[in-house]
Amino acid sequence: xxxxxxxxxxxxxxxxxxxxxxxxxxxxxxxxxxxxxxxxxxxxxxxxxxxxxxxxxxxxxxxxxxxxxxxxxxxxxxxxxxxxxxxxxxxxxxxxxxxxxxxxxxxxxxxxxxx
Amino acid sequence: xxxxxxxxxxxxxxxxxxxxxxxxxxxxxxxxxxxxxxxxxxxxxxxxxxxxxxxxxxxxxxxxxxxxxxxxxxxxxxxxxxxxxxxxxxxxxxxxxxxxxxxxxxxxxxxxxxxx
Numbered sequence: 018x019x020x021x022x023x024x025x026x027x028x029x030x031x032x033x034x035x036x037x038x039x040x041x042x043x044x045x046x047x048x049x050x051x052x053x054x055x056x057x058x059x060x061x062x063x064x065x066x067x068x069x070x071x072x073x074x075x076x077x078x079x080x081x082x083x084x085x086x087x088x089x090x091x092x093x094x095x096x097x098x099x100x101x102x103x104x105x106x107x108x109x110x111x112x113x114x115x116x117x118x119x120x121x122x123x124x125x126x127x128x129x130x131x132x
Numbered sequence: 133x134x135x136x137x138x139x140x141x142x143x144x145x146x147x148x149x150x151x152x153x154x155x156x157x158x159x160x161x162x163x164x165x166x167x168x169x170x171x172x173x174x175x176x177x178x179x180x181x182x183x184x185x186x187x188x189x190x191x192x193x194x195x196x197x198x199x200x201x202x203x204x205x206x207x208x209x210x211x212x213x214x215x216x217x218x219x220x221x222x223x224x225x226x227x228x229x230x231x232x233x234x235x236x237x238x239x240x241x242x243x244x245x246x247x248x
Contacts, residue, residue, distance in 0.1 A: 049235050060136070060225050060239035061176075068235055107175065111235060118164055118229045118237055122175040 019044045023123035036095040040108030049111035050091045103130045138240035153211045155226030161206035162228035170223040216247040
């Protein structure tokens with residue numbers, strides 16, 4: 018069975034600082050991994066995805082994530098935080114041995130950006 | 133880009149009544165749609181998988197007679213919360229998958245249900 022753990026339910030950074038949101042996964046099969054962002058009272062927007070191609074994945078809004086099999090991690094980073102990055106971020110793994118589309122989400126990390 | 137809409141965006145209903153939530157894929161056909169539930173400050177939990185023209189598949193612990201799902205066309209799925217109770221108050225989010233087996237899926241903006 019797959020699972021996702023996001024370390025840190027709340028992360029606070031200053032504007033312009035590095036953003037690092039941690040995600041570790043557990044999977045008995047090669048995983049498909051995703052990062053989504055959710056703004057208040059809105060649905061989820063895909064930031065980036067890993068689907069067994071390049072281990073360093075670049076997404077929208079300057080975010081990127083690196084798949085590290087040895088560490089079972091898929092941490093999300095952004096070199097310089099903007100105020101508009103303040104939101105809830107979810108790491109997710111696709112459930113099952115093939116991509117069924119069913120996603121298992123982590124608990125979420127709230128990113129606060131201070132001026 | 134792929135757009136998924138939900139209607140209504142928020143609804144308040146009285147305990148014991150039923151509420152229908154629509155999920156539409158506006159510019160693509162969705163072979164599969166998913167319904168999630170999100171409690172405040174919590175993650176999304178998959179409720180059911182809806183395939184066009186067939187019965188929905190519910191996750192363990194989700195009452196299929198309470199949460200009725202209909203996927204009548206390739207662009208529309210509905211979730212009906214029957215005999216709603218205050219504990220059903222939540223944020224309901226749908227997502228649409230253009231191709232079965234594809235990792236691509238697009239999320240709707242969500243529907244906030246409050247049962248009084």
